[in-house]
Amino acid sequence: MSFPARFLIQSGFLLAACAGAHAQVSAAAGIAPVHVQEKIQTVPRVPGLSTLFDGFNAGVTYSGVHSSSVGWYSAMTPAVNYAFSRRFSADASTSIYFNRLVQNTNTATAAKHPLVTDPLEPGDTLIGFHAFFEPGSLQDTITASLTAPTGDSAKGFGAGQVTYDFSNHLERYFNQLGVILDIGGGNSSGLFNDLVVKDYNSVGGLAHFESGLVYWFPHRTYLEAVAYEQLPLGSQTVYRTVARGESIHAEDDEPGGGGGGNPTPNPPPPVPVTVTTVAEDNGFTSMLGIPLTHHITLSGYYNRSLRQHLDTVSFGFTFLLRGKPKNRLSMVDRALREAEGAGQQ
Numbered sequence: 362m363s364f365p366a367r368f369l370i371q372s373g374f375l376l377a378a379c380a381g382a383h384a385q386v387s388a389a390a391g392i393a394p395v396h397v398q399e400k401i402q403t404v405p406r407v408p409g410l411s412t413l414f415d416g417f418n419a420g421v422t423y424s425g426v427h428s429s430s431v432g433w434y435s436a437m438t439p440a441v442n443y444a445f446s447r448r449f450s451a452d453a454s455t456s457i458y459f460n461r462l463v464q465n466t467n468t469a470t471a472a473k474h475p476l477v478t479d480p481l482e483p484g485d486t487l488i489g490f491h492a493f494f495e496p497g498s499l500q501d502t503i504t505a506s507l508t509a510p511t512g513d514s515a516k517g518f519g520a521g522q523v524t525y526d527f528s529n530h531l532e533r534y535f536n537q538l539g540v541i542l543d544i545g546g547g548n549s550s551g552l553f554n555d556l557v558v559k560d561y562n563s564v565g566g567l568a569h570f571e572s573g574l575v576y577w578f579p580h581r582t583y584l585e586a587v588a589y590e591q592l593p594l595g596s597q598t599v600y601r602t603v604a605r606g607e608s609i610h611a612e613d614d615e616p617g618g619g620g621g622g623n624p625t626p627n628p629p630p631p632v633p634v635t636v637t638t639v640a641e642d643n644g645f646t647s648m649l650g651i652p653l654t655h656h657i658t659l660s661g662y663y664n665r666s667l668r669q670h671l672d673t674v675s676f677g678f679t680f681l682l683r684g685k686p687k688n689r690l691s692m693v694d695r696a697l698r699e700a701e702g703a704g705q706q
Contacts, residue, residue, distance in 0.1 A: 424677025517602035524549035656684035
């Protein structure tokens with residue numbers, strides 16, 4: 362069995378075991394578990410890196426990823442975060458990809474080997490600025506993001522230029538259940554739903570919407586499920602790691618398709634990596650986050666892109682430089698314990 366398969370199976374068993382253990386403890390009713398200082402995804406690609414602390418913090422996530430377009434690969438994402446105050450913070454992160462298949466642009470060998478393995482490749486650097494407010498019972502996070510073009514756009518790892526995005530993220534809690542609404546817009550798909558590793562990046566005006574639910578279990582474990590829509594406002598320049606967002610295995614080689622034909626031994630050269638088209642995307646994303654220790658968080662996600670016909674699954678670990686201190690309860694734990702104590706009186 363290959364290393365990625367072992368990594369996924371072992372992580373899956375560990376994920377299920379931890380979730381089952383946490384679920385045995387019932388949470389106190391009537392208390393919104395997340396209250397101001399801890400966010401689900403302040404730094405989406407590094408779960409657990411939040412604004413619980415004032416000042417500097419850092420973390421790194423290592424994940425095994427499987428995509429229906431390029432198969433197995435690994436990704437490592439280091440990130441830094443700085444909380445200026447209870448309301449304002451900033452962060453920066455860069456994903457580095459290992460052994461990921463990309464389009465072969467060598468015309469001499471592309472017909473025989475349309476995809477080749479890239480042993481090490483960074484993506485664009487993501488920089489975010491966040492402002493947090495509490496209008497009434499809502500939790501409102503306003504984010505301005507931009508990217509630095511550190512990834513190779515010719516291979517689909519970046520946009521090839523500075524890009525930007527603005528979003529407004531709302532949460533409303535009913536006991537442990539939260540309702541999520543996210544509305545925004547910018548000029549790149551790489552800044553929306555950036556928890557998910559995609560096989561393409563686009564440049565061009567677009568609006569995006571996201572809505573769903575999050576449920577908080579004891580010990581700051583959470584399960585989130587959202588539906589999203591990425592709507593281009595005009596044509597897009599799309600950079601792909603592979604020519605199409607489809608499986609790399611040839612299944613429709615017979616006239617009329619249907620998957621019954623034999624793979625073509627010498628497929629035609631791929632279409633150009635950069636095309637002008639509409640990069641609409643929509644689908645569903647679910648994520649589970651489990652803090653194993655004060656410094657280590659286990660997380661995984663599954664994304665189904667309906668428009669791009671892609672399935673992506675990931676399991677990984679995050680190490681935080683400044684984990685939750687042992688001698689300090691988070692606002693989540695403090696609220697739950699106070700409610701439990703009041704209920705016993």
